Amino acid sequence: MEALSEVSKVQKKMGGSIVSPKGFHAGGVHAGLRYSRKDVGLIYSDVPASSAAVYTLNQFQAAPLKVTQQSLHEAGKLQAVIVNSACANACTGERGLQDAYSMRMLTAKKLQIEETLIAVASTGVIGEYLQMDRIAAGIAEIEFGQSTDDAEGFQTAILTTDTCMKSSCFTASIDGKTVTMGGAAKGSGMIHPNMATMLGFITCDASISTVALKKALKEVTNRSFNQITVDGDTSTNDMVLVMSNGEAGNEELHENHKDWDIFVELLTKTSEDLAKQIARDGEGATKLIEVNVKGALTNEDANKVAKQIVGSNLVKTAIFGSDANWGRIICAVGQAGVEVNVDTVTIQLGETTMLLNSVPQVFSEEDAKKYLESDTIQIFVDLQYGNGVGKAWGCDLSYDYVKINASYRT
Amino acid sequence: MEALSEVSKVQKKMGGSIVSPKGFHAGGVHAGLRYSRKDVGLIYSDVPASSAAVYTLNQFQAAPLKVTQQSLHEAGKLQAVIVNSACANACTGERGLQDAYSMRMLTAKKLQIEETLIAVASTGVIGEYLQMDRIAAGIAEIEFGQSTDDAEGFQTAILTTDTCMKSSCFTASIDGKTVTMGGAAKGSGMIHPNMATMLGFITCDASISTVALKKALKEVTNRSFNQITVDGDTSTNDMVLVMSNGEAGNEELHENHKDWDIFVELLTKTSEDLAKQIARDGEGATKLIEVNVKGALTNEDANKVAKQIVGSNLVKTAIFGSDANWGRIICAVGQAGVEVNVDTVTIQLGETTMLLNSVPQVFSEEDAKKYLESDTIQIFVDLQYGNGVGKAWGCDLSYDYVKINASYRT
Numbered sequence: 161m162e163a164l165s166e167v168s169k170v171q172k173k174m175g176g177s178i179v180s181p182k183g184f185h186a187g188g189v190h191a192g193l194r195y196s197r198k199d200v201g202l203i204y205s206d207v208p209a210s211s212a213a214v215y216t217l218n219q220f221q222a223a224p225l226k227v228t229q230q231s232l233h234e235a236g237k238l239q240a241v242i243v244n245s246a247c248a249n250a251c252t253g254e255r256g257l258q259d260a261y262s263m264r265m266l267t268a269k270k271l272q273i274e275e276t277l278i279a280v281a282s283t284g285v286i287g288e289y290l291q292m293d294r295i296a297a298g299i300a301e302i303e304f305g306q307s308t309d310d311a312e313g314f315q316t317a318i319l320t321t322d323t324c325m326k327s328s329c330f331t332a333s334i335d336g337k338t339v340t341m342g343g344a345a346k347g348s349g350m351i352h353p354n355m356a357t358m359l360g361f362i363t364c365d366a367s368i369s370t371v372a373l374k375k376a377l378k379e380v381t382n383r384s385f386n387q388i389t390v391d392g393d394t395s396t397n398d399m400v401l402v403m404s405n406g407e408a409g410n411e412e413l414h415e416n417h418k419d420w421d422i423f424v425e426l427l428t429k430t431s432e433d434l435a436k437q438i439a440r441d442g443e444g445a446t447k448l449i450e451v452n453v454k455g456a457l458t459n460e461d462a463n464k465v466a467k468q469i470v471g472s473n474l475v476k477t478a479i480f481g482s483d484a485n486w487g488r489i490i491c492a493v494g495q496a497g498v499e500v501n502v503d504t505v506t507i508q509l510g511e512t513t514m515l516l517n518s519v520p521q522v523f524s525e526e527d528a529k530k531y532l533e534s535d536t537i538q539i540f541v542d543l544q545y546g547n548g549v550g551k552a553w554g555c556d557l558s559y560d561y562v563k564i565n566a567s568y569r570t
Numbered sequence: 571m572e573a574l575s576e577v578s579k580v581q582k583k584m585g586g587s588i589v590s591p592k593g594f595h596a597g598g599v600h601a602g603l604r605y606s607r608k609d610v611g612l613i614y615s616d617v618p619a620s621s622a623a624v625y626t627l628n629q630f631q632a633a634p635l636k637v638t639q640q641s642l643h644e645a646g647k648l649q650a651v652i653v654n655s656a657c658a659n660a661c662t663g664e665r666g667l668q669d670a671y672s673m674r675m676l677t678a679k680k681l682q683i684e685e686t687l688i689a690v691a692s693t694g695v696i697g698e699y700l701q702m703d704r705i706a707a708g709i710a711e712i713e714f715g716q717s718t719d720d721a722e723g724f725q726t727a728i729l730t731t732d733t734c735m736k737s738s739c740f741t742a743s744i745d746g747k748t749v750t751m752g753g754a755a756k757g758s759g760m761i762h763p764n765m766a767t768m769l770g771f772i773t774c775d776a777s778i779s780t781v782a783l784k785k786a787l788k789e790v791t792n793r794s795f796n797q798i799t800v801d802g803d804t805s806t807n808d809m810v811l812v813m814s815n816g817e818a819g820n821e822e823l824h825e826n827h828k829d830w831d832i833f834v835e836l837l838t839k840t841s842e843d844l845a846k847q848i849a850r851d852g853e854g855a856t857k858l859i860e861v862n863v864k865g866a867l868t869n870e871d872a873n874k875v876a877k878q879i880v881g882s883n884l885v886k887t888a889i890f891g892s893d894a895n896w897g898r899i900i901c902a903v904g905q906a907g908v909e910v911n912v913d914t915v916t917i918q919l920g921e922t923t924m925l926l927n928s929v930p931q932v933f934s935e936e937d938a939k940k941y942l943e944s945d946t947i948q949i950f951v952d953l954q955y956g957n958g959v960g961k962a963w964g965c966d967l968s969y970d971y972v973k974i975n976a977s978y979r980t
Contacts, residue, residue: 220904220912251900253913253929286897287930396901473883474975481976487696490661491806494630502630503663519663520697559969565884566891 169332170425172433176329177311178203178342181365182407185306186344188313191298193246193284193291200298201317202267203241203361208277209405210367211238212374214381216398222250223260224280225399231264231276236370238403239277241361242267242299243318245346247290249282250396259290266299281359283320283346283397311344318346318359321564326437332426334419335410339366343430347438360385360400360434366423367406368413375415376424377402384431387463387552388439389471402427439553444560448536449479453550455543461498462543462550468496469539470554479537480556484528486514489539504544510537517544579742580835582843586739587721588613588752591775592817595716596754598723601708603656603694603701610708611727612677613651613771618687619815620777621648622784624791626808632660633670634690635809641674641686646780648813649687651771652677652709653728655756659692659700660806669700676709691769693730693756693807721754728756728769731974736847742836744829745820749776753840757848770795770810770844776833777816778823785825786834787812794841797873797962798849799881812837849963854970858946859889863960865953871908872953872960878906879949880964889947890966894938896924899949911955918950927954 179186183206188198213232215225231238242263249256260280268275282290304310315325326345331338341364377400385400406412413423440448451470456462469475472492478485486507493500507515510531512523531537537556589596593616598608623642625635641648652673659666670690678685692700714720725735736755741748751774787810795810816822823833850858861880866872879885882902888895896917903910917925920941922933941947947966 218901218904219910220900248897251897251925251928251930285895286901287925396904473971477972477975480972483976485695487658487661490630491628491696494628494806500629515661515697518661520661557972557975559972561883562887562890562967562969562972565887565967566893 168425169422170330170429171332173329173331173340175308176340176342177308177327178314178344178361178363179306179311180329180342181340181363181405183207183365183405184342184363185304186311186314187302187304188317189298189302192294193244198313198317199245200295200302201243201314202302202304203314203363204271204304205239205403205405207405207407208237208239209403210370210373211401211403212370212377213279213399213401214377216396218396220251220396222248222282222397223252223256224249224263224282225397226257227260227264228279228281228399228401231279234276235274237277238279239273240267240271241279241281241401243281243359244290244295245318245320246284247282247288248284248286248397249290250286252287252289255289259292262292263295263299266296270299279401281397281399283318283359286396315344318344320346321443322346322441324441326434326441328430328433328437330426330429332422334366334413334422337408337410339364339408339410339426341426341430343434345434345438359397362400362402362430364402364404365406365408366404366413367408367410368404368423372414373402373404376427380424380427380431383463384428384435387467388435389467389552389554436553439555442555443564444558444562445555446558447479447534447556449539449554449556450536451539451541451552453541453543455545456548456550457499457546458548459550460548462548463552464498465493465496465541465543466550466552468492469541470552473557476554476557479532480558482529482532484509484514484525484532489541490515493541500543501545506542506544508540578835579832580740580839581742583739583741583750585718586750586752587718587737588724588754588771588773589716589721590739590752591750591773591815593617593775593815594752594773595714596721596724597712597714598727599708599712602704603654608723608727609655610705610712611653611724612712612714613724613773614681614714615649615813615815617815617817618647618649619813620780620783621811621813622780622787623689623809623811624787626806628806630661630806632658632692632807633662633666634659634673634692635807636667637670637674638689638691638809638811641689644686645684647687648689649683650677650681651689651691651811653691653769654700654705655728655730656694657692657698657700658694658696658807660696662697662699665699669702672702673705673709676706680709689811691807691809693728693769696806725754728754730756731853732756732851734851736844736851738840738843738847740836740839742832744776744823744832747818747820749774749818749820749836751836751840753844755844755848769807772810772812772840774812774814775816775818776814776823777818777820778814778833782824783812783814786837790834790837790841793873793961794838794845797877798845799877799962799964846963849965852965853974854968854972855965856968857889857944857966859949859964859966860946861949861951861962863951863953865955866958866960867909867956868958869960870958872958873962874908875903875906875951875953876960876962878902879951880962883967886964886967889942890968892939892942894919894924894935894942899951900925903951910953914954916952916954920948
């Protein structure tokens with residue numbers, strides 16, 4: 161049921177990262193916010209970059225997001241991002257806000273740039289204050305550069321319960337120039353973004369207007385980061401930030417530029433790749449689940465159905481147990497809050513059709529079980545009710561999810 | 571933060587059940603739909619009873635619900651309910667609908683009453699057909715009476731992954747007569763009702779108009795059965811059914827009757843009691859969680875916030891692990907989709923205040939841990955933003971939830 165993919169002008173760059181685009185540096189340091197792992201990270205661009213961000217819709221937005229919004233509001237450009245893990249600096253009131261401003265100020269001092277060219281992000285436990293003495297020492301000490309090790313220093317410093325780093329890199333030819341886009345992300349639990357999820361940082365060397373970048377980010381986020389779910393909880397600290405510094409030397413991109421679609425595809429590929437890495441590394445996950453929905457009235461409806469399926473605890477546990485319990489999939493379709501025809505639904509698990517025009521099909525339980533033991537599970541749903549298509553990604557729900565979350569703070 | 575409860579005119583009747591109201595009989599039989607447990611149950615009233623029901627909002631409503639709707643639509647009265655477990659008869663198309671009609675017809679024949687005086691319900695695996703030969707034999711064999719054993723026969727026959735029977739009974743003096751209300755329910759997983767949850771059967775001997783009963787049921791369900799959640803999934807088979815046969819001999823109740831409020835309280839107490847039993851017996855649950863919200867703009871908002879908190883996997887796992895991670899509670903408040911003031915939120919766990927006017931409080935982790943090891947956990951949230959109050963009930967998320975659901979069909 162999946163369409164053949166077209167030949168794409170966007171190519172994956174194996175081994176690439178946030179320092180692959182021209183003019184970007186990164187680094188991470190162990191500031192002592194946690195026992196031994198790096199916990200403060202920095203991204204730096206040689207020149208101010210057109211920048212845009214999307215933020216959590218949780219009403220209790222953490223302090224660093226407010227500071228980042230202020231930076232972006234004043235300058236529309238960013239040259240650096242400072243990030244810490246271990247403490248979310250959320251629900252910390254006025255003191256938390258001052259701490260986030262201090263992080264920005266200390267970074268500005270170190271880099272000798274304007275404060276408003278700096279974004280701030282934090283991730284970790286909610287409701288605790290930052291240990292500012294350690295943060296200050298960390299910012300003073302942090303080294304940054306353009307090697308893979310430097311990128312990995314940053315990628316490590318932003319992790320919490322993640323079991324692995326998430327990075328991505330794609331290139332495309334735009335306006336006759338090679339444009340490179342890199343990304344790093346963290347996120348493992350509290351993943352049900354309603355905007356972004358978790359933290360995502362994307363660097364790019366394209367020249368692009370801030371307005372156009374903002375629009376592209378919003379559009380792409382809705383069908384990538386916003387289409388993953390681990391546990392249905394939306395964090396207070398979610399943010400995806402993109403910086404594009406123009407070092408590739410192309411003509412400035414805008415929505416009517418002939419290569420605009422290529423840029424959007426570049427951003428889509430990078431975002432989807434990071435989003436899928438997050439879903440696969442969901443807390444306790446043993447499998448990545450990809451849900452493909454077609455035949456909905458609108459794309460929005462299809463996305464909603466896909467996310468409802470991938471977010472169902474019952475679907476997630478069945479997949480953990482390699483049980484082809486498609487009844488839970490149809491149940492999720494029926495509660496997604498979108499209009500469907502209850503007589504025309506087709507459900508396919510991998511290559512096996514379980515439900516055809518809403519009629520249960522006979523299938524080999526053994527084959528289905530074998531498929532469900534793979535590390536990537538694809539669910540296809542055809543509503544046969546319209547032309548809307550959508551996708552969502554998530555993971556199975558295992559004993560380890562419970563284990564990790566029953567004692568997160570301790 | 572909880573108000574002292576007023577002296578109530580409604581009294582709990584210990585040991586009471588669905589056969590406690592005058593004129594009601596019940597029974598259960600092992601028809602062979604599953605290995606050894608009873609699997610077909612019957613409730614019968616000596617006379618036709620004013621009846622009302624609320625149904626799942628899942629679009630893939632199971633066949634028996636359609637038959638029950640048709641019965642209620644035609645007669646407005648019911649005299650019997652026939653229920654089977656093991657098979658939900660959902661997503662079974664035309665054949666499933668015919669099977670549900672056959673169940674009704676076979677029961678009518680046995681009881682020698684009109685078909686439209688009979689409601690049908692099923693619960694179990696979705697997408698499989700009923701074994702009609704066994705159902706028919708079971709209906710022919712089923713015995714019913716007015717003893718506790720008879721009630722327990724019914725209560726057992728409707729269970730699936732439940733670990734215990736759920737029953738309840740309350741009495742009140744209405745119009746100078748003693749009115750008795752009994753209830754039985756099942757439900758353990760796929761519990762996130764958007765109307766009812768699971769199956770609930772309430773019997774009563776009050777005389778009441780069908781119109782008034784319908785209104786009371788809808789209103790009460792919204793703040794009882796609809797306020798529990800186990801896993802966020804809404805079943806295709808949810809139904810709560812109430813039958814009130816008038817045998818108590820009171821003057822017919824209607825909304826303007828002086829004792830109307832007492833009847834509503836009777837229904838509320840019975841429904842809440844059953845709802846809490848279901849939440850406590852949620853799949854893999856070790857604790858009942860009760861969330862009390864006040865200070866919301868409206869009662870609806872307060873109910874939404876309460877349900878969001880009790881439905882959060884992160885809150886549920888923290889409580890399973892006895893971890894006082896209140897950050898997850900505030901995070902749930904912020905994503906409930908209701909307007910709050912982010913600076914005025916107070917959160918209390920048992921008697922310990924964790925957040926006061928949105929400022930984190932110092933508390934004894936040891937005391938909090940000790941409280942969280944109880945079998946009933948109370949969370950109090952005061953939004954200090956309006957006069958709306960609400961409650962919701964759920965359970966913790968344990969290893970056993972995953973275990974039960976990873977292999978439900980096998």
